[in-house]
Amino acid sequence: MPYFVFKYQNNKFKSVDHIETFETYKEAKVLLKNLRMEKSPNDPNAYKVVFAEDMLEAEMLILDKREAPILREWEK
DSSP, X not given: OOEEEEEXXXXXXXXXXXXXXXXXXXXXXXXXXXHHHHHOTTOGGGEEEEEOSSHHHHHHHHHSOOOOOOOOGGGO
């Protein structure tokens, strides 16, 4: 399964722009680090990597709202 690199915009309407697709995580990670350093040093969450079967699944995974994890007593 490929790794998809997206630019993520969390505005009023969430949107993603596909940047590139890679077969290995290492290649995707290198591009992601470079994009974060060059284009969004103040917002590291602007670029994300998703592992999925195809582009549609990747977009759905990145736009899904995740529930906040439950904090344990020792984590507070």
